[in-house]
């Protein structure tokens with residue numbers, strides 16, 4: 001049964017503090033407002049000029065926009081899609097970025113964090129082993145449906161000019177940048193590309209060159225489960241993994257049975273969630289009791305490439321700069337952090353204190369120093385999971401019996 005949403009019914013503003021394991025309902029007035037503003041805006045005024053144009057309204061773009069606008073920069077934030085919307089994501093937000101997220105949201109959607117589902121534990125189901133890892137401090141499970149909408153709303157509140165259903169088609173020059181969009185052309189002194197890991201703006205490897213066996217896709221849906229455990233459960237199998245965790249939507253009104261099920265799988269092995277479930281006996285058994293709450297959403301292709309935080313004078317943030325393996329649950333955190341960092345590095349340029357080139361060099365350095373280690377360590381751990389089975393089994397024995405090692409591995413990805 002799908003819970004229905006109605007603004008009139010959203011009357012519970014519960015201001016209980018965020019606590020691990022809590023599954024509480026929340027209400028956000030800002031999400032209510034957003035439903036009324038999803039239509040594409042009017043054409044851009046002729047000769048429209050901004051200090052900073054940010055392309056992509058995910059966590060990276062919104063974080064950059066809020067940070068820059070709060071520093072007095074004139075910002076345009078452009079998103080080709082609508083909000084709110086479901087997004088392929090495990091919806092786990094690591095503790096390291098919860099303060100940053102709270103700062104970005106300001107007083108716009110306090111309930112989003114206060115009443116999020118706290119996640120104090122991860123369980124890895126691999127080759128018949130179960131490795132429990134404390135998540136300390138606990139992360140939070142926050143539905144992208146609400147998170148992206150709340151950040152977008154906070155950006156508008158911070159003074160950012162926001163445009164939904166507007167696609168950036170090309171970007172030329174650098175002094176200023178000439179940005180062509182579906183709503184007309186604009187000029188901007190600086191541009192942040194926050195278009196995610198695959199977009200018309202990024203020049204990535206051609207798909208035609210990759211074998212189906214090397215292509216990965218992501219698929220997710222929400223289901224209903226009796227008393228879901230406050231943990232991120234990761235089911236690994238040959239050619240992919242599937243994550244399961246409890247999550248809440250603003251419109252749930254006390255339904256505490258919603259879980260997010262999100263898989264990353266090789267495209268030649270499965271294309272839909274039921275096929276994914278069959279890849280892991282324990283997952284297949286658990287999924288027998290689930291009831292679908294949303295239509296599945298998918299994304300493809302998922303490709304891991306060398307991070308590149310700048311390109312042609314533009315700064316890249318979030319997945320556009322570098323895609324971290326999703327199983328470490330740090331993509332949102334990296335998006336928020338790199339978005340804020342990109343805006344911070346550009347602000348002195350926009351205040352005419354340094355050149356654009358200098359701003360880009362500062363950003364690359366900061367990215368390399370603070371974020372690159374997370375991406376590198378995550379791909380090392382990913383390789384560990386791809387070891388031949390006998391070797392992997394020995395590693396799993398070690399991890400089962402040495403939680404200190406496991407905690408160290410988790411720390412390496414933060």
Ligand SMILES: Cc1cc2nc3c(=O)[nH]c(=O)nc-3n(C[C@H](O)[C@H](O)[C@H](O)COP(=O)(O)OP(=O)(O)OC[C@H]3O[C@@H](n4cnc5c(N)ncnc54)[C@H](O)[C@@H]3O)c2cc1C
Pocket residue numbers: 055056057058059060061078079080081088089090091092093094166167168169194195196197198199200201217218219262263264299302317318319320324326327328329330331332333335
């Ligand atoms: C299977 C899977 C599971 C994951 N699980 C987790 C998890 O549990 N925890 C976690 O932290 N991370 C997870 N991630 C990663 C996380 O989803 C991403 O890292 C995060 O969404 C990156 O945010 P972003 O803002 O960089 O990009 P996105 O969220 O992808 O946003 C980019 C936006 O740009 C817009 N856009 C693109 N091109 C244009 C254009 N030309 N003009 C205008 N707009 C444009 C898109 O519509 C989109 O809204 C997962 C990813 C996958 C694939």
